[in-house]
Amino acid sequence: MLKLDAVAAGYGTFQALFGTTLDVNAGEAVGVIGPNGAGKTTLMRVISGMIRPWSGAISMEGVDVLAEAPHRIIELGIAHVPENRRLFPRLTVEGNLRMGAFTPSARAKFAHRLEFVFDLFPRMKERRNQLAGTLSGGEQQMCAIGRALMSDPKLLLLDEPSAGLAPVVVQQVFELVQRIRSGGLTVLIVEQNVQQVLRVVDRAYLLEAGNIRASGASAELLASDTIKQAYLGV
Amino acid sequence: MFEFFDVYLLEAVISGILLGGVLALIALGLNLIFGVIDVVWICYAELIMIGMYGLYYFYSVYGLPMWIAAPACIALVAVLGLLLHYIVIQPLLDAAPINQLLATGGVLFFLQSFATVAFGIDFRNLGIRLPVLAIGEMHFSFARLLAFLAALAGMVVIYLFMTRTYIGTAIRAISQDRQIMVLMGVDTKRLYLVTSALGGALAGLAACLLVLQYDVHPFVGLSFGPITFLIVVLGGLGNFIGGFVAAFVFAEIISLGGLYSDLEWGYVLAFAFFILMMFARPQGLLARRS
Numbered sequence: 001m002l003k004l005d006a007v008a009a010g011y012g013t014f015q016a017l018f019g020t021t022l023d024v025n026a027g028e029a030v031g032v033i034g035p036n037g038a039g040k041t042t043l044m045r046v047i048s049g050m051i052r053p054w055s056g057a058i059s060m061e062g063v064d065v066l067a068e069a070p071h072r073i074i075e076l077g078i079a080h081v082p083e084n085r086r087l088f089p090r091l092t093v094e095g096n097l098r099m100g101a102f103t104p105s106a107r108a109k110f111a112h113r114l115e116f117v118f119d120l121f122p123r124m125k126e127r128r129n130q131l132a133g134t135l136s137g138g139e140q141q142m143c144a145i146g147r148a149l150m151s152d153p154k155l156l157l158l159d160e161p162s163a164g165l166a167p168v169v170v171q172q173v174f175e176l177v178q179r180i181r182s183g184g185l186t187v188l189i190v191e192q193n194v195q196q197v198l199r200v201v202d203r204a205y206l207l208e209a210g211n212i213r214a215s216g217a218s219a220e221l222l223a224s225d226t227i228k229q230a231y232l233g234v
Numbered sequence: 235m236f237e238f239f240d241v242y243l244l245e246a247v248i249s250g251i252l253l254g255g256v257l258a259l260i261a262l263g264l265n266l267i268f269g270v271i272d273v274v275w276i277c278y279a280e281l282i283m284i285g286m287y288g289l290y291y292f293y294s295v296y297g298l299p300m301w302i303a304a305p306a307c308i309a310l311v312a313v314l315g316l317l318l319h320y321i322v323i324q325p326l327l328d329a330a331p332i333n334q335l336l337a338t339g340g341v342l343f344f345l346q347s348f349a350t351v352a353f354g355i356d357f358r359n360l361g362i363r364l365p366v367l368a369i370g371e372m373h374f375s376f377a378r379l380l381a382f383l384a385a386l387a388g389m390v391v392i393y394l395f396m397t398r399t400y401i402g403t404a405i406r407a408i409s410q411d412r413q414i415m416v417l418m419g420v421d422t423k424r425l426y427l428v429t430s431a432l433g434g435a436l437a438g439l440a441a442c443l444l445v446l447q448y449d450v451h452p453f454v455g456l457s458f459g460p461i462t463f464l465i466v467v468l469g470g471l472g473n474f475i476g477g478f479v480a481a482f483v484f485a486e487i488i489s490l491g492g493l494y495s496d497l498e499w500g501y502v503l504a505f506a507f508f509i510l511m512m513f514a515r516p517q518g519l520l521a522r523r524s
C-alpha cells in the first residue's frame with residue numbers, strides 16, 4: 001500500500017533520514033521504533049507532506065505521493081496524528097473534528113464520520129462543545145485520533161500516541177490501536193514504548209540515526225538480542 | 235462635574251457606542267489579516283480611503299443606485315485586498331516581519347500619492363443629507379446610527395461565517411497551529427487569499443459607512459488609521475473579542491473626552507490611555523494566560 005524508496009530528508013542543511021526504504025501492506029499494522037532523535041517523526045512528516053524529502057520516492061497504492069501538492073496527500077487516504085497531538089486548543093472538540101473533515105470529499109460524509117468517531121469515543125460526544133485545550137491528556141489523544149479518522153483514511157500514521165500519558169491510559173491507547181486495526185485500517189505507528197507496541201503490530205522497523213538498522217516480524221524483534229539489550233532493558 | 239443624568243453625558247456615551255461599532259469593524263478586519271497571515275496591513279486605513287472614493291464615484295459621479303454602488307465598493311476593496319496579498323505579501327511571507335511592515339507601509343504612501351494624483355486633494359462627499367434624530371434633548375445623526383447598525387450586521391455575518399463554515403473554522407484554526415494545516419488538507423495559500431479578500435471586503439464596508447459621515451480626501455486614513463492600530467494592539471493582535479472590546483473602550487474615551495472640550499482632546503486622552511496600558515498590560519486588554 002505505502003512504499004518508501006531511499007527517502008532522504010532533513011531540515012535546512014541538517015540531514016535526518018539517510019535513504020529510508022520501507023513498505024506497509026494493506027491491512028497491516030507496522031511499527032517504527034528507535035531512540036530519541038532517530039528521525040521517526042521526520043519519517044512520518046515526509047509521508048504526510050509536512051516536509052518534502054530531498055530525494056527518494058514515496059507511493060501510496062501506486063500513486064506517486066510526491067507528485068501531489070502537500071495538502072492533497074490526505075486525499076490519497078493518508079491521515080497523520082502528529083507528535084504531541086497538536087490539537088487546536090481554542091477550538092471545541094467538534095471544531096477539531098470538523099477540521100479533520102476539511103477536504104471536499106470528507107465534508108460530504110461529515111455526519112456519517114462524526115457518528116463513527118463518537119461511537120469509537122463516546123467521551124468525545126460528551127465533550128463535543130468543550131475546548132480541546134481543556135481536555136485531559138488521554139482525551140486529547142482520542143480527539144487527535146478522532147480528527148484523523150474524520151477523513152476516512154486508509155492509512156493512519158500515529159506518532160507516539162502513548163507519550164506523556166498515565167500508564168492506565170497508555171494501555172487504553174494500545175487497545176484502541178488494536179480496535180482500529182481490526183476495523184480494517186492500515187496503521188503505521190511510531191513508539192518509544194517498544195515492548196507494548198511490538199505486541200500490537202505485525203512487523204516493525206528499527207530506525208537509528210536516520211538509518212533502518214533492523215526490521216522483521218514483531219516476534220522476531222522481541223526475541224532479537226539487539227532490541228532486547230537496547231530497548232527492552234533485559 | 236456633572237450630575238448623573240446629564241443629557242450631554244448620555245449623548246456622549248451613546249455617540250461613543252455608535253463610533254465604537256465602526257471602529258470594531260475596522261479592528262476586526264485588521265485582526266483577521268493578522269490572525270491568519272501573521273502580517274499587519276499598515277495600509278488598512280488607506281484601503282478604506284480608496285473605498286470611500288469608490289463609493290463616491292459609483293454613487294455621486296456615475297449615478298449608480300446605492301444598492302448597487304455599495305456592494306460594488308465592497309467588491310472593489312475586496313479585490314484590492316486580494317491584489318495586495320498577491321503582489322506584496324505573498325512574496326514576502328518568509329521575510330522578516332520588519333520587511334513586511336515596511337512593504338505595507340510603502341503601499342500606504344503609494345495609495346495616498348495615487349489618490350492625490352488621481353482624485354486631487356479636494357474634500358468630497360456623497361452629498362446625502364440624512365436627518366438628525368432627536369430623542370428628548372439628545373441629537374444623533376441618522377448616518378451614524380445607520381453606520382453602527384450596518385457595522386454590527388457585518389460583524390454578525392463574519393461571526394456566523396467563522397463559526398458555521400469550514401473555511402471560517404480553518405481561519406480560526408490556522409493561528410493556533412500553522413504547520414499542521416497541511417495535514418487537514420488545507421491549502422494555506424488559498425486560505426490567505428480568501429482571508430485577504432475578506433479583510434478587503436470589511437474595509438470596503440467600513441468605507442461605505444465612513445463616507446456617509448465624513449468627507450473623503452487622500453489623507454483621510456490618517457484620521458482613523460492610528461486609532462485602529464491602538465485598538466488592535468490593546469485588544470491583543472489577532473484577538474477578535476479583545477479588538478471588539480477595545481474598540482468600544484477607545485470610542486468611549488474619545489467621545490467622553492470630547493465632552494470637556496473638543497474631539498481632538500478625546501484623541502489625546504485615547505493615546506495617553508494607550509501608553510499607560512502598554513505599561514500596565516503589554517499583552518493587551520484580554521491577554522490570554524499562557
Ligand SMILES: Nc1ncnc2c1ncn2[C@@H]1O[C@H](COP(=O)(O)OP(=O)(O)OP(=O)(O)O)[C@@H](O)[C@H]1O
Nearest residue numbers: 011014016034035036037038039040041042043083
Ligand atoms: N523542525 C526541525 N528543525 C530542525 N531540526 C529538526 C526539526 N525536527 C527535528 N529535527 C532534528 O532531526 C532529527 C530527527 O528528529 P525527529 O523528530 O525525526 O526524531 P524522533 O525519532 O522523532 O525523536 P523523538 O523520539 O525524540 O520524537 C533530530 O536530530 C532533531 O533534532
Ligand SMILES: [Mg+2]
Nearest residue numbers: 040041042083
Ligand atoms: Mg518524534
